[in-house]
Amino acid sequence: MTTENFANVTLTTKASVYFDGKCVSHGFTLADGTKKSVGVVLPATLTFNTGAAEIMECVGGHCEYKLAGSNEWKNSGPGEKFSIPANSSFEIRVTEPYHYICHFG
Amino acid sequence: MTTENFANVTLTTKASVYFDGKCVSHGFTLADGTKKSVGVVLPATLTFNTGAAEIMECVGGHCEYKLAGSNEWKNSGPGEKFSIPANSSFEIRVTEPYHYICHFG
Numbered sequence: 001m002t003t004e005n006f007a008n009v010t011l012t013t014k015a016s017v018y019f020d021g022k023c024v025s026h027g028f029t030l031a032d033g034t035k036k037s038v039g040v041v042l043p044a045t046l047t048f049n050t051g052a053a054e055i056m057e058c059v060g061g062h063c064e065y066k067l068a069g070s071n072e073w074k075n076s077g078p079g080e081k082f083s084i085p086a087n088s089s090f091e092i093r094v095t096e097p098y099h100y101i102c103h104f105g
Numbered sequence: 106m107t108t109e110n111f112a113n114v115t116l117t118t119k120a121s122v123y124f125d126g127k128c129v130s131h132g133f134t135l136a137d138g139t140k141k142s143v144g145v146v147l148p149a150t151l152t153f154n155t156g157a158a159e160i161m162e163c164v165g166g167h168c169e170y171k172l173a174g175s176n177e178w179k180n181s182g183p184g185e186k187f188s189i190p191a192n193s194s195f196e197i198r199v200t201e202p203y204h205y206i207c208h209f210g
Binding site: 002003005006007008011012013015017020021022026028038039042043059060097101 | 107108110114115117118119120126127129131143144145147164202206
């Protein structure tokens with residue numbers, strides 16, 4: 001079961017474009033002030049750094065990810081989540097567009 | 106003056122990915138039911154077909170566009186809009202990410 005939409009949000013119209021467009025996201029804010037983003041990772045292998053802790057929730061497609069300090073690639077598909085600590089990083093390997101919600105904190 | 110955000114919308118979490126990711130958009134719905142999308146065109150020259158008429162509003166970056174039946178490339182930058190008739194097409198030429206709001210009808 002994936003989260004198909006969020007109601008009553010404020011959406012930022014300009015995207016964030018990372019890695020020459022291999023990742024594109026749009027930020028939004030819930031009524032209670034919580035910030036999240038929705039985005040896509042296109043086929044690529046990328047390394048993301050975190051500031052705040054993040055939870056990545058897959059809403060379409062699929063990825064493999066490897067957290068900093070781990071040697072293990074794990075899978076994440078629709079409805080699945082994985083957590084990344086603050087001030088850390090993870091590698092992500094994508095062969096079909098990976099659609100996600102990024103939850104912070 | 107660009108439209109920086111939309112309040113009180115329902116956001117679809119899964120993106121639409123066109124042209125192998127050269128265009129990525131997220132759909133959303135206003136409180137009154139009006140559907141729009143926000144997206145990015147990455148550096149490329151692409152041809153888009155319209156079903157409903159569209160208004161493309163630039164919220165960051167820049168593009169050149171040429172409507173079906175025209176030989177003239179025109180510029181569109183932040184705060185600027187252009188209209189495409191229903192059941193038509195336009196070419197778009199982008200050298201830096203072009204961020205847009207797509208208004209329908």
